[in-house]
Amino acid sequence: MAIALTAEGSPPASRRSRRRRPALPVLLVAPAVILLLLFTFAPAVYAFVLSLLKNHVSGGLLGTSNEQVFAGIENYIATLTDSEFWGSLGRMLLVAAVGVPTVLILATVFALCLDANRARLTGFSRLAIFLPYAVPGVIASLLWGFLYLPATSPIGGQFVDYFGNTTIFFAVANVAVWGVLGFNMVVLYTALKSIPRELFDAAQIDGASELQLALRIKLPMIAPAMTMVALFSVIGALQLFNEPTTLKPLTNAISSTWVPLMRVYTDSFVNNDIYGGAASAFTLLVMTVGVTVLVNVVGTRLSNRSSR
Amino acid sequence: MTAIATPRTASAAGRPTGFRRRPNLIPTIILLVGAVYCQVPVLWILIASTKSNGELFSTPPLVPSFDGSFWSNMTGILSYNHGIWLRWALNTVLYAGGGGALSTLIAASAGYALGKYTFRGSRFVFRTIVAAVLLPRSCGRRTQYLLLAPIGLTNTYWSVLLPQLVSPFAIYLCKIYAEASVPDELMEAARIDGATEWRIFHSIGLRLMGPALITVFLIQFIAVWNNFLLPFVMLTDNDLYPLTLGMYGMIMPTGGQPNQFSLVIAGVFLSIIPLAAIFLSLQRFWKIDLISGGVKL
Numbered sequence: 001m002a003i004a005l006t007a008e009g010s011p012p013a014s015r016r017s018r019r020r021r022p023a024l025p026v027l028l029v030a031p032a033v034i035l036l037l038l039f040t041f042a043p044a045v046y047a048f049v050l051s052l053l054k055n056h057v058s059g060g061l062l063g064t065s066n067e068q069v070f071a072g073i074e075n076y077i078a079t080l081t082d083s084e085f086w087g088s089l090g091r092m093l094l095v096a097a098v099g100v101p102t103v104l105i106l107a108t109v110f111a112l113c114l115d116a117n118r119a120r121l122t123g124f125s126r127l128a129i130f131l132p133y134a135v136p137g138v139i140a141s142l143l144w145g146f147l148y149l150p151a152t153s154p155i156g157g158q159f160v161d162y163f164g165n166t167t168i169f170f171a172v173a174n175v176a177v178w179g180v181l182g183f184n185m186v187v188l189y190t191a192l193k194s195i196p197r198e199l200f201d202a203a204q205i206d207g208a209s210e211l212q213l214a215l216r217i218k219l220p221m222i223a224p225a226m227t228m229v230a231l232f233s234v235i236g237a238l239q240l241f242n243e244p245t246t247l248k249p250l251t252n253a254i255s256s257t258w259v260p261l262m263r264v265y266t267d268s269f270v271n272n273d274i275y276g277g278a279a280s281a282f283t284l285l286v287m288t289v290g291v292t293v294l295v296n297v298v299g300t301r302l303s304n305r306s307s308r
Numbered sequence: 309m310t311a312i313a314t315p316r317t318a319s320a321a322g323r324p325t326g327f328r329r330r331p332n333l334i335p336t337i338i339l340l341v342g343a344v345y346c347q348v349p350v351l352w353i354l355i356a357s358t359k360s361n362g363e364l365f366s367t368p369p370l371v372p373s374f375d376g377s378f379w380s381n382m383t384g385i386l387s388y389n390h391g392i393w394l395r396w397a398l399n400t401v402l403y404a405g406g407g408g409a410l411s412t413l414i415a416a417s418a419g420y421a422l423g424k425y426t427f428r429g430s431r432f433v434f435r436t437i438v439a440a441v442l443l444p445r446s447c448g449r450r451t452q453y454l455l456l457a458p459i460g461l462t463n464t465y466w467s468v469l470l471p472q473l474v475s476p477f478a479i480y481l482c483k484i485y486a487e488a489s490v491p492d493e494l495m496e497a498a499r500i501d502g503a504t505e506w507r508i509f510h511s512i513g514l515r516l517m518g519p520a521l522i523t524v525f526l527i528q529f530i531a532v533w534n535n536f537l538l539p540f541v542m543l544t545d546n547d548l549y550p551l552t553l554g555m556y557g558m559i560m561p562t563g564g565q566p567n568q569f570s571l572v573i574a575g576v577f578l579s580i581i582p583l584a585a586i587f588l589s590l591q592r593f594w595k596i597d598l599i600s601g602g603v604k605l
Contacts (some may be wrong), residue, residue, distance in 0.1 A: 005488050016447035020432070022505040024421070024425075024505040024506055024509060025422075025424075025425035025427050025430070026421070026427055028417035028418060028420060028421035028509070029421045029422065029430070029475075030415075030419035030593070031414050031417070031418070031432060032415065032417070032437075032474050032479055033418075033433060033472070034412050035473050036436075036474050036476065037416070039452060039470065039471040039473075039474065040440055040474070040476075041440075043452045048530055050377050094408065100531050102347075106342070110339060110340060111337070112335070113334075113335030113336075113339045114335075114339065116332055116335040117332055118330065118331055118332040119331070119332050119335040120336045121336060121339070121340065122336075122339065124343065125340060125342060125343040126339075127342055127588070127591070128342075128343035128346050129339075129346045130507070131346065131347075131350075131584060131587065132349075132350075133530065134530060134583045134584065134586075134587045135580060135583070136530075136533050136534040136536070136552050137534055137536060138552040138553075138556055139447060139552065139579060139580065140353075141350075142555065142556075142559065142572060142576055143349040143350075143352070143353055143576060144349060145559075146352070146353075146356065146569070146573065147348075147349055147352060151364075151365050152356070152364055152365065152369060153369060153460070154348075154352055154369030154370045155348070178346065178349070180343075181342075181346070182346065186415050196393035210332065223469075226579045241536070241537055242534075242536045243539070243542075245556075245567070246536075246556055246559075249559050249560050250559070258317045260539070265540075265541070269541070272359040286312070289534075290499035295451050304317050
């Protein structure tokens, strides 16, 4: 930063010649910055602009013509007063309410078990639990879809309706949990590995049991990593799309607007309402950023309190 | 891992001091239950791939069939629609492998520059990237499509490759790792010896960052392979589909009569096997501490 500041003013000539600023770092950052501007920030700005426009159809005797006109917050009002928008948001929250705590709890329990003294076959179990991470959501949904279908189910699909009104939320959450559990477990396990071992020895000399060790010492120490796992899971849930979309052909329980992102897709591509779609997408974006900030703040509070 | 653990358990049980090394049963059992949960679908696909369509619905789900349907399923999916499955597989390698490698390179150079140099605007760029990590990218897909449409990029390989070339998360990881693994003293010593900045980057920086770059590549590979929405939105031409989109199309109600199930199952089976093999062979290169280490900052 100091270099940057002197560069903005007129730096003494001696200083400039002593330390010539290389051009390389700027060249190295350039591709990333350009791509980021083109494919992440520009689309976000464009979405915002589109969300403020609408199609104006002017009819005449010689046919109709379309033109884009400014709509103000009309599209946002339409989105926010649409019961289907809140419906899709509610369904997504239900899946998240099932899935996020499950991922967090199971990943933590498995990580603590991997780290426990004298646990056996940990190499095998760790790999077996991690492997689904390499299976893309669409393939995972196909896999589980067949497991849910009454005709092919090996897990009692003939007796339990996995696509029922309530069970569907668990069915979708299960596919997502299956896919991300192992990755989060390894993240937490690595965090556990970085705790100094002397701490455990001291506790065990004081007579702490394995369980006490896990709950009283290890758990608080990995609280920041758990916050991150929670954050990533929440962001993942907000972007839920692959699993319900792939399960949709197998059941009538999933509509084409089942979760918000599916609704954005249907609006934009099936109904060809890009302006409404952009408004929903932008509303969703603002909500996601809000939730992200919230989880971060709450997580930091919690981990500060527990480390005190 | 298992091969090492098993004999040790056996010999420990035989020794009188075995009491201290007695396996801790509860965590072992919990982990095995987790392993079973995670492997049941894979096991089922293994069994289902040995069945013909009729057997799929008429025989018990967990009993494999040995009448040679396995081979007819495999040849069935490989020759489906003039061998389009292999085309999808090659596309996937291009998208996930090529895209993953390119995006790792872009992230590595940006991370190295941000981690090892201070230049005008470097802090601003880094803060923007941290913000972008948290910005959910899927929300912008539809508009990316609209932006690419006028320049004729939709329904091309580029339309799926380009938007995924830059990953703020990968840049963030590379920056953290460059700071930790490339010592200033080494760069200074190379400068005194007359090395150019470029030379320092590719023969010191990239080399020291190597282990992290493999992890970043694997994360990027999975991210592209897992991204369904982008190709779903961008591509209309069957020949450009990745595996995920292609097989999704096969179960769609229009073409997805139950008679295609055994083909889709064979396709799923064939796409999981190489992936598992890649992961098992690259297992020791995984450096997840890179990610959990990122929490501290």
